[in-house]
Amino acid sequence: xxxxxxxxxxxxxxxxxxxxxxxxxxxxxxxxxxxxxxxxxxxxxxxxxxxxxxxxxxxxxxxxxxxxxxxxxxxxxxxxxxxxxxxxxxxxxxxxxxxxxxxxxxxxxxxxxxxxxxxxxxxxxxxxxxxxxxxxxxxxxxxxxxxxxxxxxxxxxxxxxxxxxxxxxxxxxxxxxxxxxxxxxxxxxxxxxxxxxxxxxxxxxxxxxxxxxxxxxxxxxxxxxxxxxxxxxxxxxxxxxxxxxxxxxxxxxxxxxxxxxxxxxxxxxxxxxxxxxxxxxxxxx
Amino acid sequence: xxxxxxxxxxxxxxxxxxxxxxxxxxxxxxxxxxxxxxxxxxxxxxxxxxxxxxxxxxxxxxxxxxxxxxxxxxxxxxxxxxxxxxxxxxxxxxxxxxxxxxxxxxxxxxxxxxxxxxxxxxxxxxxxxxxxxxxxxxxxxxxxxxxxxxxxxxxxxxxxxxxxxxxxxxxxxxxxxxxxxxxxxxxxxxxxxxxxxxxxxxxxxxxxxxxxxxxxxxxxxxxxxxxxxxxxxxxxxxxxxxxxxxxxxxxxxxxxxxxxxxxxxxxxxxxxxx
Numbered sequence: 001x002x003x004x005x006x007x008x009x010x011x012x013x014x015x016x017x018x019x020x021x022x023x024x025x026x027x028x029x030x031x032x033x034x035x036x037x038x039x040x041x042x043x044x045x046x047x048x049x050x051x052x053x054x055x056x057x058x059x060x061x062x063x064x065x066x067x068x069x070x071x072x073x074x075x076x077x078x079x080x081x082x083x084x085x086x087x088x089x090x091x092x093x094x095x096x097x098x099x100x101x102x103x104x105x106x107x108x109x110x111x112x113x114x115x116x117x118x119x120x121x122x123x124x125x126x127x128x129x130x131x132x133x134x135x136x137x138x139x140x141x142x143x144x145x146x147x148x149x150x151x152x153x154x155x156x157x158x159x160x161x162x163x164x165x166x167x168x169x170x171x172x173x174x175x176x177x178x179x180x181x182x183x184x185x186x187x188x189x190x191x192x193x194x195x196x197x198x199x200x201x202x203x204x205x206x207x208x209x210x211x212x213x214x215x216x217x218x219x220x221x222x223x224x225x226x227x228x229x230x231x232x233x234x235x236x237x238x239x240x241x242x243x244x245x246x247x248x249x250x251x252x253x254x255x256x257x258x259x260x261x262x263x264x265x266x267x268x269x270x271x272x273x274x275x276x277x278x279x280x281x282x283x284x285x
Numbered sequence: 286x287x288x289x290x291x292x293x294x295x296x297x298x299x300x301x302x303x304x305x306x307x308x309x310x311x312x313x314x315x316x317x318x319x320x321x322x323x324x325x326x327x328x329x330x331x332x333x334x335x336x337x338x339x340x341x342x343x344x345x346x347x348x349x350x351x352x353x354x355x356x357x358x359x360x361x362x363x364x365x366x367x368x369x370x371x372x373x374x375x376x377x378x379x380x381x382x383x384x385x386x387x388x389x390x391x392x393x394x395x396x397x398x399x400x401x402x403x404x405x406x407x408x409x410x411x412x413x414x415x416x417x418x419x420x421x422x423x424x425x426x427x428x429x430x431x432x433x434x435x436x437x438x439x440x441x442x443x444x445x446x447x448x449x450x451x452x453x454x455x456x457x458x459x460x461x462x463x464x465x466x467x468x469x470x471x472x473x474x475x476x477x478x479x480x481x482x483x484x485x486x487x488x489x490x491x492x493x494x495x496x497x498x499x500x501x502x503x504x505x506x507x508x509x510x511x512x513x514x515x516x517x518x519x520x521x522x523x524x525x526x527x528x529x530x531x532x533x534x535x536x537x538x539x540x541x542x543x544x545x546x547x548x549x550x551x552x553x554x555x556x557x558x559x
Contacts, residue, residue, distance in 0.1 A: 002377070003373035003374060003376050003377035003462075003466075004373070004374050004377040004378065004389060004393070006369065006370050006373060006374075007370045007371070007373070007374040007393055007433055007437065008389075008392065008393075010366075010370060010426070010429060010430060010433065011392065011393070011395065011396065011430060011433070014408070014426055014427060014429075014430045015395060015396055015399060015404070015430050016395075017411070018404045018407040018408050018411055019399060019404060019407070021407040021410070021411065022403070022404055022406065022407035025406065025407055025410070033409065033410050033413060079299075079302070082295055082298065082299040082302075083299065085293075085295055085296075085299075086295075086296055086299060091545070092303070093299060093303050094545070094549065095541075095542065095545055096303040096304075096306050096307050097302075097303065097306050098541075098545075098549065099306075099307065099310055099538065099541065100306070100309075100310065102487050102491075102537045102538055102540075102541040103310070103491070103534050103537070103538065104490070104491040104493070104508075104509055104512075104533060104534060104537075105491065105493055105509075106491075106493055106509045106512045106513065106530075106533075107313070107512065107530040107533060107534045110512070110515075110526060110530060111309050111312075111313050111530065112309070114523070115309065156306070156309070160306075161552070164549045164552065164553055165552075165553050168549075168550075168553040169553075213397065213398055213400070217400040217401075217402040217403070219402050219493075219494050220493040220494055223493075223497075224493075224513075238402040238403075238494075241402070241403075241405070241406070242405065242498075245405070245406045245409075246409075246498070251406055251410075254406055255406045255407065258402075258403040258404070258405075258406060259403070261402075261403050262399065262403045265398055265400070265403075266398060269398055
């Protein structure tokens, strides 16, 4: 117990105290970074009823998260199955797909900005080589495509994480199931559907939870690539909170939006946990 | 037998995907050692031989030497804090019994669902009141909060694999709890400690949001903030940007390449269960 004390002191000072202070701040008007007048839930009402940018940012965040969780998990599983299937050079593939995870978001964002750049970006170069007119192609500058362009960079960076988790899990699966299934004539897709996928449910469960929490907070890659633009097409709650607090110094209001984001995170975590855990328990029993 | 091995479509697909995945990384590193004019002329070439002029220019104009020192300071402090706290915490958690353990586990895991991003405003206010804006140790504390949970989680997994008899025997022989931790538990869990150190180091080195909010004075900028200096040169000199990025991504990339086995094992340990 005494050995846990340092961690609890750190969290008390730099997590729970700021959390309580943040709740208080979100119920106040503010002047600069100082809270002034208590306004109750006014900031929350303003965000929920009166701020179109906040609505857009919340929608973007949830859409981005939903798509990213499904795609990151799906691509991760797909890559894992391919990697486990090869006999030689498995380490090379693990490293290749996982390497983007250790790169800084600032660098990933900047590199992908170049990939998408008009005229000399890879999308434009390949398109021109194939004979298309690509002079107007600029995925990050187009409100319809910008969010998905950020998503591609995001998936490139994080799919390898899901992959290594699945690879480790698949390697730990009992071989007899597969031998028996093969003996009884089960096809590759049947084995995947009836053995691999159900047995990997505990990992899927954890990955979905982790990526949901990790994606709802998304700030840095969006900030680097688009700063929320064009015209809020890629605005997430976290970028909107940052801009509101540090550009417009509307601090109490910014914190109210941050608290709403925290509530969304908590709510989705609990809901996902309930739904997924039921199935995970079925697998382990 | 014939020497012609059957090439399966899945292997071909895997190789193609791996090359696509690696391309942006390799391209970033090679563009760092190309003259800027070349990058404009043929942006997608992987050119050779290297020209190092942009490396020096990026180093000077981005003040990367100072930024690297700042990042190294924050990273070393964060790793030290997280290691001490998570080793002690994990040791306590593996020894505790329910229901107390469940409650304390929840407390320790709280940072996983309360991300720094929702607390940047109160953290900024608090740090300003404490005079910790522009303080590298201050930033290390925030990074420690963000990392201590999963570090403790991973180490708890490693500590659980240590036989109880071993610890009990040492206790009977009169070893104190700290002795047991230092002489038995830590040496036996060395792979876990290494994995956690590398993981925390990489994540701290790459931290952007915390540094963006808490470091205002350019002299205290970490490498991630220093990189944003080049974005003002975006239109004029891509070569500098690539050179700067290469310098900043190389330390974690090399660390990962050298220690990839324990890195990945540490990461999956907490998720897969061992």
